[in-house]
Amino acid sequence: MPYQLDGSLLEACSCKAICPCWVGQDPDGGRCRGTIAWRVDSGTIDGVDVSGLTLGILADIPGNALAGNWKVALFVDNRATAEQEALLLEAFTGKKGGPLADIAALVGDVVAVERVAIDADIQEGTGQLRLGDVMTADMQALKGSTGEPTKLYDAVFSFRPGAPAFPGKAATYRVACPQLGMELEMQNHSSVQGAFSFSA
Numbered sequence: 436m437p438y439q440l441d442g443s444l445l446e447a448c449s450c451k452a453i454c455p456c457w458v459g460q461d462p463d464g465g466r467c468r469g470t471i472a473w474r475v476d477s478g479t480i481d482g483v484d485v486s487g488l489t490l491g492i493l494a495d496i497p498g499n500a501l502a503g504n505w506k507v508a509l510f511v512d513n514r515a516t517a518e519q520e521a522l523l524l525e526a527f528t529g530k531k532g533g534p535l536a537d538i539a540a541l542v543g544d545v546v547a548v549e550r551v552a553i554d555a556d557i558q559e560g561t562g563q564l565r566l567g568d569v570m571t572a573d574m575q576a577l578k579g580s581t582g583e584p585t586k587l588y589d590a591v592f593s594f595r596p597g598a599p600a601f602p603g604k605a606a607t608y609r610v611a612c613p614q615l616g617m618e619l620e621m622q623n624h625s626s627v628q629g630a631f632s633f634s635a
Contacts, residue, residue, distance in 0.1 A: 437531040437635045440478035440485070444594060444629040445557050445564050446471050447572035453602045454625040456500040459591040467496040468610070468617055470570050473527065473631065474555045480522040480531065488512040489553045490523050491566045493612050494542075501591070504543040508614050510566045513550045524548065533635020534594075547614040559584045560601025560628045569612050572605040574626040587627075594631035601628045 448454060448469030450462050456469075472491040479485065491510040498504075509527075511520050525531055529539030551567025560576030561584070576584035586599035593600060605626040610619040 438480040439634045441632045442476040443474045447605045447626040450625045452604045452625045457590045457592045503541040506544045508547040512553045560603040570610045572608045576601045576603040598630035
């Protein structure tokens with residue numbers, strides 16, 4: 436088995452809450468400038484343990500996310516060894532096949548790959564996501580009538596059947612990525628914490 440990966444998908448973007456991509460709709464304004472981080476809580480690639488590591492992307496998505504043609508910069512957790520980094524990049528760029536190859540097929544152009552310190556401390560949609568000095572989002576879960584976090588099930592971007600996603604708002608969402616020509620300073624835009632389970 437090339438990989439078995441389980442963890443949290445963390446997302447913040449330029450769309451208003453709730454993120455249209457999660458339900459298969461076009462992004463607000465016709466274009467999404469988003470961040471997706473895959474935090475591996477437990478997993479192996481080619482038998483090598485990659486638990487506790489995160490891979491992030493900044494993406495310029497020119498229309499409906501499912502239509503592809505994403506332009507992205509990749510960010511690898513700087514705690515990864517050289518071997519772990521190579522395996523994470525192979526898996527998440529589709530070279531190991533399986534469901535990650537389907538996701539990688541949405542990407543049209545990779546403009547940069549960097550190692551950065553990644554902070555992905557999010558619980559039930561609330562916490563901070565940071566990719567080095569390039570991106571930061573302070574995520575806050577939306578709350579229902581009981582005061583509990585709002586939960587979204589079985590959406591287009593649900594990558595673990597039956598597991599809840601926690602839609603929210605990023606009180607702040609900042610991006611400075613010259614490789615993508617992306618400079619953002621936004622308040623109260625979309626954030627989501629989901630779950631994933633990938634195997635091939």
